[in-house]
Amino acid sequence: MDIEGRSVLAADPDWWRGAVIYQIYPRSYQDSNGDGIGDLAGIAQRLPHIASLGADAVWISPFFTSPMKDFGYDVSDYCDIDPMFGTLADFDAVVARAHDLGLRVMIDLVLSHTSDQHPWFVESRKDRSNPKADWFVWAEPKPDGTPPNNWLSIFGGSAWAWDNRREQYYLHNFLTSQPDLNFHCDAVQDALLDVARFWLKRGVDGFRLDTINFYFADKYLRDNPSLPKELRNNSIAPSVNPYNHQLHLFSKNQPENLEFLRKFRAVLNPYAAAAVGEVGDAQRGLEIMAESTSGGDKVQMCYPFEMLQPTRLTAGLLAGTFARMTAVAPDAWPCWAYSNHDVIRHISRWGLNEAAAKTYATLLVCLRGSICLYQGEELGLPEVELARDELQDPYGIEFWPEFKGRDGCRTPMVWVTDNSSGGFSSGLPWLPVKAPHLTLSVAAQDGVAGSMLSHYRAALAFRRAHEVLRSGEMHDIRAIGDVATFRRSGEEDLFCAFNLGSNTIEVALPTGNWTAIGTELGSQTAEGGRVTLAPWGVCLAKRD
Structure with missing residues (x-):
């Protein structure tokens, strides 16, 4: 596609409606330099595979400068590339190649928190009077020295960490090395909107917004109420995590969030760019989706968890989900997914055989909304079983063995069968490639009638051929x-x-x-x- 074609690609402000978005986990997609870690040059190399599927866009998980305590979801520089993934020039090459192939590019923005190595936090924690003293959520201890309230971290334990320099606690909804930004500070909002502008000017077509409902915390830091035991099975955290014991009424889902989303949308509009917000809430996910996408002045789509749950999607659950959505969010635009980088692959999570997996794939392309496919889903990849000493994910290490973390869905993409790393790398992959995956490689399925890959290509072509399925x-x-x-x-x-x-x-x-x-x-x-x-x-x- 030439320059004229790329301008056509950028001209449609509704390109996202009904789009098929393919998620790339960059550490695991393709390694171009033999260090065992996927990179941007590798993504550029493999984009034709995604185009051949019939996808409309790619969503690339974080590749920003990071100490990698949470594998890129702890950002230390929002406007640069971590050297393990390449350079800004490599990113520009990905965008150019994607646009040549008719693919739009969405990138994962992690705005609710930074790394504790981000210069903003380094300055903020120096003392209580520096220019960025209020850029993060700081709070006094209770008189007995304990944290200011009962909020819990998704990664286990208190959501508060003590800082000796300021003699205060700071909020971290995830790892202690991921301090939460204070969105009640206007300067923080302005800085983050500038980050979005930086990437839009480099040609990105939109954003996946990580934990969109975590941006604001209650300014009064009120305690969360407990969650009745009978409701704890429906959660975004594993059952062994005490996070499930609370209704997170005050630590997230605050009404001020909507005004920030309006500001964010105003940044998107001149570029005809789109955003899909991840709604990290098991109790009010559809309601939050309704609030966040209503009125045409906030994000275009939200990414709810209803089909990412451990329970297999049954006919009753499907009908119930859409009935709820009709009741609370009739105009909301969802972005459905069965699998992603945070959950057990749905083939294993739901115990699907090949016939069942094909039926669920066909169902997905027929649903109202946009859809996300996670890399390897089109191959029917199951979850990988890893030994304790093979784990990299701090979440799994914390809760092992009852919860094994997210590494089992993050292992490298398999391109060929006759190679121990599946063609992912010429070096030792950062996570192992296991034998069951090798037999399901792209090369093993490409052009094979009846294969899972052929079925996904046919399913996406069917969706594209019938506009009614998209809109x-x-x-x-x-x-x-x-x-x-x-x-x-x-x-x-x-x-x-x-x-x-x-x-x-x-x-x-x-x-x-x-x-x-x-x-x-x-x-x-x-x-x-x-x-x-x-x-x-x-x-x-x-x-x-």
Whole structure:
């Protein structure tokens, strides 16, 4: 695509609506220099694979300068590249190559906290009177010296760490080395908006906003209430984590957040850029999505956790999720995902066989909203089992063995089968490549009829061929035993039925004349207004 094509690519302010976004975890995608760690040059090399899938955009997880205590989600310089990933010139090359291939580029902005090595925090902790003294959330201890309230860290223990220099506590919702920024300080907001402008000027098309609902903490630092035990299973943290014992009413989800999102959107608009916010909340995720995407003046999309939960997505859960969304967020635009860099890969998490995995892939491309695919999902990669001494993730190290952390979904992408590192690196990979993954490599599946890779390519092509799946209405959502059915309406009227169980079930189609479509995805033909769905069967039909 030439310069004229790239200008067309940048011209559509609604490009994000219904888009397929492919997530790249840069440490694990492709290593170009043999040090065992993926890098930007490697991403540029492998972008044609993503284009061949039919994706619309890539989301690249953090590559900024960082001490890597949380593998890039602890930023020490928002406007530069960590040397392990390359240089700003390498990043510019990624953007140029992506645009040449018709792919937009979204990058992961971690705005709620920095690294404790960021110059802002280094200055802030010097004393209580320096120019950045209030750039982070500092608080006095209680009279007995204990933390100012009961807030807990997602990574375990108190969310407060003592600092000897200031003789105060600072807030950290994650690692102690990830201090939370004070969004009640206008200078902090201005600095972060300048970060967004920096990357927009370099050609990025949008942002994935990490933990979008963590930006503001309650200015009065009130205690969080306890969460009833019966509600603790539905959480963003593993069950062994005491974080689940609280309703995080005051440590996040504050109303001031919305005004900052309006400011952020105003920065995006001149560039026709888009943002998807990660909503890290298990109790009010859909409601927060509604608040954050309403009115057309905040972020365009939110990334809720409803399909990232440990419980397999059943027909009943699907219908219930969309019913809730209709009730609390009818105009919200979700960005659905089954897997990402923080959860067990859904193939293993839900115990799916190949037929089930293909059905869930087809279901995903038929849902209203945008969708995210996590690298390797298109290969049907399962979670990798790692030994204790192979772990890198501090989260897993803290809660081992009951929770093994996030390394099992972060192992390197497998490109070829006849290589011990799957073609990822000529050196020793930072996380091991295991034998079960090698047999599922891109090379092993490319061009093979019936392979998972071929199915994903067909599914994304099907979504692209039917605009109603990208932007149309979704209604009449029903659960009939294990079967989920719904309609997508707009320029076309489509009926979609998915058997998400292991029993054969007969389902009636809506009144009217319907023609089967999607046979390349295994869609079953209806006769006499009814279809018999085999286990994991799919029926896709178009009204004549």
